[in-house]
Structures are given as structure tokens and as C-alpha cells.
Amino acid sequence: MSFPKYYADVSAEVDRIRSFYQNDFDKTCYVIGNGPSANDFTLSEDEIENSIIFRMNWFFLEEQPNFGRRIDGYFSSIDVRELREHLAKVLDSGKYEIRKFFQPHLASNTATDVNIVDSHLLGNSCDHWAVIASDPTLARNMMGRPLPTQGMQALAFAAIIGFKNIKLIGVDFYQDLSKRYAWEVPDEVKSVLQEKDYKPGYEKHHSLDYDLKFYKAIRSRYDFTLSGAPFLSPLLDDLDHMLANDVQSKRSIASSLNSIEKQAFVTLADGEYAIGALALARSLKKHSNIPLVVMYSQNACLFETELRQVGNVILKKVAPIDNPHSHGQERFTGTFTKLNAFNLTEYDKIVFVDSDCIVLTGIDELFEREDFSACPDWGVALRNDFNSGLFVVKPSEHLFNDLTSAMKNFESDDGGDQGFLNAYFRNKVSFLPYTYNTLKRLPVAHPSLVNESEIKVIHYVGMKPWDINRDKDKYAYLENYWLEHITFSEWKYLYWKSRDFKVTKKEVIQYAHRLKQAWLNRAKAAIKKIIRK
Template sequence: MPPMRTASLTEQPGEREIASFAPLVHRPLVIAGNGPSAAVPPQHRLPADPVVFRMNWFFLESHYHFGSHVDAWFFSVPNQTLEETLAQEIRSGRYTVDRLLSPMQLPSGRDGDGWGNQLLDVDVVQQDHWAVVARHPRLARRFMSRPGLPTTGLQALGFALAVGFREVYLSGIDLYESAEARYGYTVTDQVAAALTAKDITPGYESAHSIDTDLAFLQACLTEFPDARVHNLSESVNLSVYLGTAPEQVEGPDLAAGSTAHLGEPKDRVVATLAGAPGADPVVVTAPRDRRLWQEVDGRRCAYVTVVSGNYHHGARALAGSLRRVSDVPLLALATADADRVALAASDIHVIDVPEIRNPNTSQRFQQRFQHTYTKLNVFRLDFLDRLVYLDSDTVVRKNIDELFAGHGFAAAPDSGFDRASSREFNSGVLALEPSHAQFCRMLDALAATPSRDGGDQGFLNSFLDTWEALPVEYNTTKRVFAHHPALYTDADVKVLHYVGNKPWDPLRDPAHDRYAELDRDWLDCLEAWELRELVTDLRAVASAQAREDAGLQVSGGSSLSPFRQAQKLNAKRRFAQAEEVLRDAWRTKEATPAELRELARALRAQGRHSEAVATLRTAARLAPESMAVTRELQAARARAVVQTLRRLNAKVVGRG
């Protein structure tokens, strides 16, 4: 859609809107409000295949009471959650909406709004229904009264008659007469947080009144005496002026027409995953027409990933890469902190799963891996016959549907800093047959099964006795590109795994990034609007970081842990400050392996390689099983030797 609604000052107000609706006005129109009666529309009194007007939060309905297609959506009060949720409903395919009717510009054209245009990349025509009402003084006068405006449903009626509709049915416009309920749907907690008390309390709010609505209704009937307006709402007051519409006897009714998905539930239960000790049951639902699997050789198959925190950016790139090479759907297992709105907007189906943590928490494990046990939920998806799991920091470069043809558990050998070895597999790409029994055995074994790295990869390698080795092309980590370039053949890579720092990580130093070429390929997997949202998120992080830095300078303190402070300072190349933060912290606490690694990085950057070696030796004593610490210690020793040799050589040259 255009970035904002525009109309030349030489045009008459409403001309564009009248022209837009001209092809529709010969059909009957249903104006569907959100009152309690909207949940049970009398379909036998509504005509077949009508034009449909909806308004405000209509998409909170549990069923498609008036179908899934909306010819025009009306709203008159700015609300960020309202606008972004509608965009999500459209992007995810739950509804198709042709036009947006509002007297206001969207946020890009509204002064004082603290949010951007949520519908910037949604294909909806933006129009102004007040511009049409303004052409009729009898109607416009009612927009200038106190205590307020006609409510949105009556505004839609005035607009409809003014553009030329003559057979109109009002349904779900109950004029807030119910003392028990205001709406015909349940207001979710997320929506309630975006509203005020007056918006969810039965009865009229102070900005409107029933007298204003009835006066506007009278004005409409007087202005357009040839119109037939039928009342199908549960409103005593409307019935005084309109009566009740008769049953459809001259033609088919709404139920007999072709209205898309009429009366269907918006979500259907696909499967219920049984619970287990430490893992609650999971109800898997899906919207209409959503495929959660595709049959491959008679088996139900799907790609699966796990998303938490800001990893929706990674999942978006993964989904974009998959769409280029495969028709098999991608499912996202989401933890409580995942951005479900972002995932749904990218047409990624979300299944909420409980978080599973490593019960053997210890300072010697990498904290960032302790939550990755949530990945074990993939083993319980037994409504699938076979699945291919992909970490949300991977992208698929070639079709890998052949992995659905196998049997048993398959993974690629781990590689990166070290060359691929048959001793351990990398858990970023897995092919398997889900089994609730195996999932339960895994949960039972959590406490007694060691994990080398504290995460799911260490656990799975300890738990599983056998595994089929896939070629490394199915899980090529980006570190092979940097550390073993002779073994990296770009044309052969099927799945590229962005281990370590992520392409969407705002703390990286671009001037010293050896993976810029691969990151560019990752960015190409995003849609243009997804890339804009990534930029917006990165700006927000940068802004928050700037405020935090200003707070540090003013107060000398921070709510971040010493490790996080040092990590951020190292990323900004403020190595001496990182060292100072850590050494100050250790005056009152013991150093952790992660903190020692950050200190070693700061020391190396300052050219103090021997001190870095001593620091990493301490970290290795605290975390003897950490391969990352071992690798960094080996690299630090090599740098220290090189530095020593250079100094000796300089002395020899000086003596000569």
C-alpha cells in the first residue's frame, strides 16, 4: 500500500472512495458490529454473498461469523496494538481485507504517534470515510455534536448509503445495551493492556451516546429515503426505527452462498501432545487452510525449529530460504519469550512449548546453552511421522527433502574450529522420527546424563547410542569458512549454520568481521519488510545501549552482570574498561569461566598474551570439559609464543 493516504486539494472530498465502491453498490451489504449478537448472526435472514464491512477489533472472534473476507475495515481511534494485530491477521492469511477506512492517516502521517506504520507492507487500500460523509451536511452535522461522535458501526452506515448502497443489513450493532457484555468475543490480556477501562466495560463510554447514534440513524434514513436498512442486531432501540429483517425467501441466504469459511472456527485442534514429568501437555492448533505437514512417500513430514528471544529474525531467514527450495512447511516451537506476532507475520506456524532446562546447572557450563534443552520438545511431535529439525540460525541453500526418506536418527559431524570428527554430531540439523516414549526417556535421563557443553548437543551425544552420520554439507558451520577455508566449498553447502555471533547481533564489530560475506547471504533470505523490521529492532537496541552508556557515565553503575558489561565493552573495543569492570567485580565474588574468557579477550586485544594464557588456564581448571576454553587456551599459547619469538628476534637484531 502507499506509505500514506494522499489526495489532491483540487479533488472533491470522497471522489476516490465513491469510485472505489461503485462496482459493489449493486450488491447487498452487511455491516457487522462487535456487539454480543455478532457471535450468533441469523444467517437465514442475511443474503448470500454480500459485501461485508467490519470494524475495530473484529478479528478477536473465535469463528468466521461473517466469513474470512472483509471488503472494508473501519476504525477511528489510533491504537498501535490494534493496527499491528490487524497487519498480523492479514499477513498470516487469516483474513483478506481490501480497504481500510479511517478519518486519520496511519502513523507515518499522524503527528504525535509513538509508533510506525504497522500496515506499511500490507496490500490494503487506505481511504477516508469521513470525506464521503462530509458531502452530506445533514450527516456531517452529527459529527459536530456533543457529547461525541456516532459510534463506528453507525459511521459505516452513513458512509455506505453515501457511496450508493441501498440494501443494508446491520448485524452485531447492539448499541451497548447489554449490561453483561460489551463484545461478542473474548478480549485477550494483550488487547486489554492496550485499552482503557471504558473500552471493556458494558455500556456507552463518555465519548459517545445512544441519543447521538439514534439521531445520526434518523439523519441517514431521511437523507436516503430509498434505502432499505434492516436490523438483525439485538438492539431494542434500533428495532424502533428499523424493525427486524424477514427471512430470505426470494433468494439464497448467507449460509447457502459462497462466503469464504463462513461459521468455521478460526483455529482447529490438530493434535494433543501428551505430557510427561517436567513437561506439560501441548495442544497443537492451526488456522484454517494451514498445512502443518506434507506427505512425502506416504509419511507426514515437516521442518521444525525452536525460537526464543530475538531468534525470530533467524527463523524468518530460515523460512525464506526454505520457501525457495521446498514446499514442506516449517513449524516453530516457541518459548514464552518468543515474538509470536513476528513469526505469524512471516507466515511461520507457532506451537507453544514449555521450556526445558538443564537440571545440572553449573558455572563451568556456558550459560547460553542451558536453555537449549527446550529443543528436546521436537522428539514429542508424534503427529508427524518424520521431521527435519533446523536451528533457527541456519539457512537452507539447496533442497534437502531427501532427509525425510530415511529412518532413525541422523545428524552431521560437528565441525568449526576443529575439522569434522565422527566422535560427536552437531545438533543444529537433525532428522528423526518423533516418539513420545523416547521423549519421556530423555526427560527421565536429564539429571543423570552429562552434557559436555551444558546444552542439548552435549546431552544428545551422551544419551543416544547410535546415529547416522550425514555429510557435512547438511550442516556446514560458518567457522569452517574462516578456520578451514580449503575444506569449505560454497557451491556444495546445503545448510549453512551461523554458529557463534548471529547476523542480527547488534554487538558485533563490522570492522573485524570475517563473516561479512556469509552475513550478506543471510540478509538476502529476508523479505524487504522483514529487513526493515530488523533495522528497526537494531535501532531500538542501539538507542537503549546509548541510554545505558549515558547512565553508566552519570551513575557509575549498571544493572548488567559484570560478564555482560565486559562483553559489551569488548564489542565496542573498550578493552581496558572491560578489564577494570571484571577485576572490580572479583573483589567481592569468584570469577566464572565466562568472565575469565572475556578478560582473556581484553588482554589479548591489548597485546598481553602471556597474561591471557594464565587467565585461560584458570578458566580451564574451572571448566575442564569446555572445548571452547580449551581451544581459546591453545590459540592464546600460540599467540604468546609468537609474541615471545618476536621480542627475542628484536633483541638479536638490536645487538647485531
């Protein structure tokens, strides 16, 4: 049993801890985990002397003191008797000197008694959970299981007490599936551990999602420079850029309207995607007065009348652009036609949005972006590429000509426009928060990472909401947002225009039921709103 530390005042405990480091905040704080990448780093004697060093858990199993003998803060969140016994031997040998111990518990070998000897042995001990608990936003992440892993807890601690330059070493987020630690775990230590404590990967119920969610919360609350984490540094950099851009992007819709004639949202509506453009146009109309340019390259645009009736929609016929990289995939045949957006030089700036997206809230602040900007391609996998379903760009004839000339010179790893644009804009993209282009797979695959109320744009990648052969039920609640913007008669018209739909009468009836249920829910919500008024 773990006995929590006792103190009458959390803020007083935090002040006591902060005073211990009050002369060190101008130093670099190294949060050093035990992951395999720790072997890739060394610190000079001068760096060690002029830095703050945090270590954790079984770090002392390393063969040599790779980061110096002095440990400015030792972190452990679980009371393990065998760990205490090993640590006591190491401290007695003089191999390390630990200035401060951070644990949320008192040492205990039984369910009823505190181990006074071991508690005293651990010396000047404080509670790092008290520091985390002093911030309600971060404390909320500690109110259940699983907890953020030890490296993330130490990072939160460092940020809260005031360190401004923090470097991660050996905090690998368990991404190396061949090895858990930078050193081999001795058999005598394995014998007192559970298999989960030394096998590669996250423990059951723990996940990268929880750590990234906690990291995002830390970043949103504290200003500091972070480096390190070689396995995931691009991912962490993306989060940093997105959070910074999110702050910079705050702006009123009214101010953006001052130059409305030079700004536009843009989409492509060839074939069946016209019904997607219609839903997109209606969703945008709720939140913005900036026009939507609907490009199409075929003889006519389906739902042309309905699109014009939305208001603030500009239909524009463009020349088709053949895809030299489709790899035989029919779904990517016409995607390069969207590159025409880069040639809309009548606008100073455009925000391109794929027609299989809908907007849930105002996004006019995107027009503040000065560089080519897009969101990360986060779905089932959290990739470091960007998704081309939404991007901000300043159109120019030069850029358009350069893009079209480069099509054959740059490979597309996915066979579509996205792979090509990632190759072309490599290291030139400014990342936006994923909330501006939330792929439908992300909140399903990583529910702990996504707050649904923060989503600004939903992107229905894969099977579309208008498909009869609909996607798995796990996406149905997200598709309901799209269904609110389409009538059944409009969908039925698309169905009869698309002869390649191979569906049964039962499936048509089921789809109609989904549509009608969505409209019923919308009507109920409207009635409740009227009653409240």
C-alpha cells in the first residue's frame, strides 16, 4: 500500500519546492529518462556543472554515471520496496548523490505501516504530485488511471516551478519495440518486477495518446523552450508549432471582413463530390461571410442551383489537371485538379478545403497565416506529413507554374496530390492545429487526444457520408454532423445519378432512416432553443 504524503497546504509545499531551485531557473533543465536513446547522448563536465539534472526510477542500473554523479531531482511515482533497497545500496556506495527526492508517497512494506527507516533514508523528500496538483488543468489529468508516464510528470514539474529551457533525453515514449531501457535489466531485478515493467512498449492501458494529451496541456499553460525526444521530436515540434499558431491565429471575424473581396475559401466539386461541396457551403455559411469558390472541371456541376441558392458561392470552371502519379488508383485520378487553387490570383489569399469536409465553427482566422499552412495528417497513425484537405496559401502565377512543372519531378508516395504537395513543400509548411482538419479516424483511434468540442473542421477521409455502402458504425456519430446539411431528396438525386452504386433496397431504407433521424434531432434542438427563449 502507498501512503500519501501529508501536508496542510499544497501551495506552501509548492513554494517550499520552488525555493529549493530559486537560483537555478536560468540553467538548462535536463529531464533524463531511461529509454534506449539515452545512449546516444553525453554531457560535458561543463554542461553537467551548469545544468539541473532530473533522473527517474531505475536509472542507477546504468553501467556508468553517464550524466554525472549529481542528481538534482529523483522522481518515482510508485512505491517499490526492491527499488528502494537497490537505490539505498547505490547511495551508500557513493556512485550518485541525490539532492532531492520526489515521490507522492511514503515508503511502506506492508498494508498498515510506514517504513520509517526507508522514508528517512530517502532524505530530503518532496511530493511532485503536489506541484502538478497546483495547476487545475494538469491536475485533471492525474485524477484517474492511466497516469502520464514518469517523463511527462517530470516535464510538467519542471515547467510549473519555472524552468524555461528544458531538454528531454531518453524520453522515448516507448517507441522502440525492441528494447525498453538504455541498459539491460539484470535477472535479479527482473525477478522482483512484473513482465510489463521491462518488456518494450507502453504498459497495458497506457498509451502515446495520454502522454501527448498531457504534453499539450502543459504546453498550453507554460512558456518554455523544449528540445530532445529524438524518436518523436518532429511530432513534438508539430504540437509546439500548432499551439503557437493557435494563439497567433486568434482574431475576430469582423476584422477579416475588411478585405473580404481579396479572400476566399475554395473547394473542388467534380462528380459526386458536388454534394459534399453543398454540405461544406452550407456549413461555412453559418459561420462566415467570406465567399466559397467552388471549382469544377466537368461540363456541368451537380447541384449547381442548390449551390447558388446558398449565397456567397462562386462557381468557377477550371481546366482538369492529369495526375502523373496515380499508380493506377482511380480515386486519385482527378485530385491534381485542385492545384488550380494556387492560380486564383484574383485573391490575395485563399483557404482550400476539400469538399468532403464540413465546418463546425468559424475559421476566418486562418486568413491571418502568412506562410503555406496545413494540418498534420493524423488519423490512425500520427504522421509527420501534412494533410492536403485544408491549406492556406497566397495564390500566384509563378507558384502555380512551378507546381505544375514540378509534378513529374517530385514523387508522390500516396499516388495523389497529398504526396506530391508534401514533397514540394517539404520543410516549407507551417503547421496548423489538427482541429482545423480533423480526420474522422483521429477521434475514433485516439479518443484521449481529441476533445470533440474543439474540432473546427471534420474531414471525412475514406468512405464518404453520402455513400450508401457506408463506413463502419464507429464513425456514424461524426457523420451526423454532415447529414444536418443535406436533404434526403438531394441525396436521392445523387444516388440516381451514380449508377455504379450497388446497393440493396434495405440499405437505401436504412440510409433514409439515418437522414430522417438526423433531421428529427435538429428539429428537436431548434424547438428546445425556442422554448428556452
